[in-house]
Amino acid sequence: MKTLSILNVLIFSCILGCLGGMPTETQTPVEEASPSNNGTSNALAILELTSSKQSYALGETIPLDLKIQNGKFxxxxxxxxxxxxxxxxxxxxxxxxxxVLRMAKPVAPSIPLKTLYKGGKxxxxxxxxxxxxxxxxxxSLDNLSAHFQLKPGxxxxxxxxxxEVYKESIQDQHPQIIELEREIMNFQNNTSQQFTPEAKKEAISYTQDQIDFIKEKYKDQFQDIYLPIKSLRGKTSLESNTITISIE
Known part of the structure; x- marks a missing residue:
């Protein structure tokens, strides 16, 4: 019996040794690709600046084209x-x-911010x-000379x-929708005891039905998207190539 026990121990040890030597399956973590924010133009997009020619007469229109080529995201x-x-x-x-010349006339007015609503906020x-x-x-910039005082040279x-790169977008909204969304916010923030939970729920539901109706009616007229400022993901600086022109 003692000999048999020793034999069993030896067999069990051999089995453990074989199992320990077998390769084990591992899961390699997959890293989701995302835009890099390392400050280089290759990270997000490439800017290519061109002009129709290299030499212009004084006072001649000088058009510029800027091509922005997006990367893989x-x-x-x-x-x-x-x-x-x-x-x-x-x-x-x-x-x-x-x-460095000072810009005499702005190229375009700033695009204002807009307040939109999502999820009652x-x-x-x-x-x-x-x-x-x-x-x-x-x-395209129609005429460089319209924005800088250029002399021969x-x-x-x-x-x-x-x-800047953002995480989410919101579809543009009809002015009536904006007003109705404000009403829903007022309903949600109303703490009056006379405004019972049932009445609040009914008022919000009725207003939401109006919003859905207007969305469907004007869906082809409001295609622009807007980016919530708080959803900013990151930003990077981009710089174009340098071109040289002469004015005679």
Missing amino acids: DLLVPFSVVASPNVFKQLSVTDSNGQ SMRCIKGYDFKATQNQTI TYSIKVTTVM
């Missing part, structure tokens, strides 16, 4: 950065002496743009901007 970004002349706000013009929003992966956008020109 779908991005929710401000409309002003990828679809508006506002992207030229930080247009830099330097003369042959290294002096008000949100301050900026007009947005759904910038798809690998998409190209070209924005050689000038170096480039564009810098800050691209």
